[in-house]
Amino acid sequence: MNSTEPHHIVVLGAGYTGMLATERLAYRTRRLNVRITLVNPSDRFTERLRMHQIAAGQSLADHRISDLLDGTGVDFHRAAATAIDPAAHRVTLDDGVVLTYDTLVYALGSATDTSRVPGAADHAWTLNDPRRARHFSHRLTELARSRGAVTVVGGGLTGIEAATEIAESHPELTVTLVASAEPGSMMGARARAHLNRALDRLGVVRRVGVQVTKVLPAGVRLADGEVVPSDLTLWTAGVRVPALAAESGLATDAQGSVRTDPTLRSVSHRDVYAIGDAAAVEMGWGRIHGTCQSGLPTATYVADVVTRRLRNKKVTPFRFGYFHQPVSLGRRDAVIQFTHADDSPRRWYLAGRAAVLYKESVSSSPVPVFALSKKVNVSVTLSKGGRATKRTA
Template sequence: MQHRIVVLGAGYTGAIAAGRLARRLRPEDVTITLVNPEPDFVERVRLHQLAAGQDLKARPFRAMFAGTGVRLKLAGVTAVDVERKAVTVAAADGPEPGAEEVLEYDTLVYALGSGWNDGGVPGATEHAHELSSRAGALRLRDRLAALADGRSVVVVGGGLTGVEAVTEIAEAHPRLDVSLAVRGTLGDWLSEKGRAHLRKVTGRLGITVHEHAAVDSVGYNHVTTADGRSLPADVTVWTTGFATHGLARSTALELADDGRIVVDGTMRSVSHPDVYAVGDAARALGAEDKPLRMSCASGVPMAWQAADAIAARLTGVKVPEVPLRYFNQCVSLGRGEGLIQFVTADDRSVDRALTGRLAAFYKEVVCKGAAWGVANPTMGLPARRRPVVTAGARTAPGPVPADAPTV
């Protein structure tokens, strides 16, 4: 009997997990179905570049997973029943878009990620642009291109996404009046050297920084801060954080308060051992037992951990469990500038930072490396496959969907 593995979501974590499983396991022992509504991989860490007007390389999944045995199912996930071990999906293409189908699994990898979080701020959903999806980045791209010279753009949020977005937009559109609204002070999570460099770059790009400016409402042409300031904003870009996919809340999985699935050190659900969660969807603990932040830097090693643990349990070998830790935060500040902030294992800044063009090159290498890892999911395939010694508890193999071809 083939053990049925279903992976939900093909962002960095889902795609890497599916490819790594294909590298670890034999196709005669397992089926691996990767469910995703889009046919191309989205480089989420580059969406600020897309929004600013740059074109990104197309990365179709069918080419990436060709010859691996991973089955691509173009569909959106509508329900997960962890008691029945079944997933309901709605076709994203084909002769009957929207037609629902049930996929049964023996092992589920939940990698549905996160979307933008408006924080409940009035007007944010109606008037602000988001950068958590390709569709959102493209809408923002069109809006920025249509603005007349001198019109105002306000990026709300001073974290990594906000800083990367505001510098990219200001560099690509010097004719616009670009500003950044931050709750505290600019770069307050960085070292002294990192903060100084960030101020230098934003100043050179002509970005106005509004500090201690928590935004509590968004209008069609302005934002209002908690202390009563009204900032003109022909375009508002909202980057204050991410929210998990709401689907998990409708399941019986144990969740943290923020909606993330609680997992152990191998990314296995603490309530349902046949479910693994990776990336932004999972609440995993890193150094000092601190929850890992939502990021590609967290998600990729989580995917490695989950795939290796699943393969080990199926093949009867020792389950690896490598402590997850941080080394640095990589920040692009436009195309020619960057900031690499070195951090402790639990993600606190230390007094070491790399800046300038070398830092920009470093960040570009990191981004390309992450994309390469997704695009080459089964490097070393022949030497690493092991036979499955346990196929899971079920009586017969499930059918392979006709419209989920082996790619």
């Protein structure tokens, strides 16, 4: 770095990956002529992985982004990005401010997709926003008095955790989990058997192998025409990424995720990096799917790569392999399926109280990691996956 002007790094998004990348960048570049700006529409950090707990009526700590950044020297700008001009290195914000950047870190994440099924956007709830999740919890409390019915659509990890959390917190309710595939289908047989025993114990009704074709004000309609009555419907099926990257001319895949090279840099614009759910990242075994387990390593990697390039040092490709599938089954039970690098199940799994303790140790609040990242380089990668992660092209 020879310029007297500071190298300006702009990070879009203050979720798990955006916050961690920002904290690590601030630490790694503290002796360089660098200025960092973090942009986010909310001034509070949202723990997306624990949103189902809020929906079930539990309280989580409130973290202001400015407090999390205290002592880092990072400028926080509360706004939403509305346009990126990658040729001019400009980001336009919804408050009228235009930021120029030398390096852009795109960390806008994903949200539950309610656009594909009629009525989902109008009549179903999601776990995209903590305020809505809290409102949902109040509705649950009211509904429990009349012993009503709640339907959770989606048999992935979010749907399973939400259904079990609600059923445990409100045993008066009838909780139905509707899924196109068997819940826990990505797990091995023994872990899946424990999962089903937990669902039975909590009284969660399952409708498996069915498609929801419409969400109604008081139910969901299935492909065969049957209507499952539902006083409250929670939608957890499918995700979407913001359209901003595609609309701004960055190279994206069919879902709108930023296509990246082996160093997580945009294949079309060398000064843009993408991390977390917003990035299309390929390993030798295939594409990484959006989880905190894979997202946090992309954040630390990009912070390190940007710093190394500013120092004119060699960089090596990003490598990542999955290690486990941790699933909460309420507050007193859990199941952990250990996996190969490509997320396929190994023989080993953990269940019950031991799994609860394990999951809490690996999936608890990331705030302590953020704080530690101000002082040291924290490792958040459980596995680099060995040979399976190497790209063949």
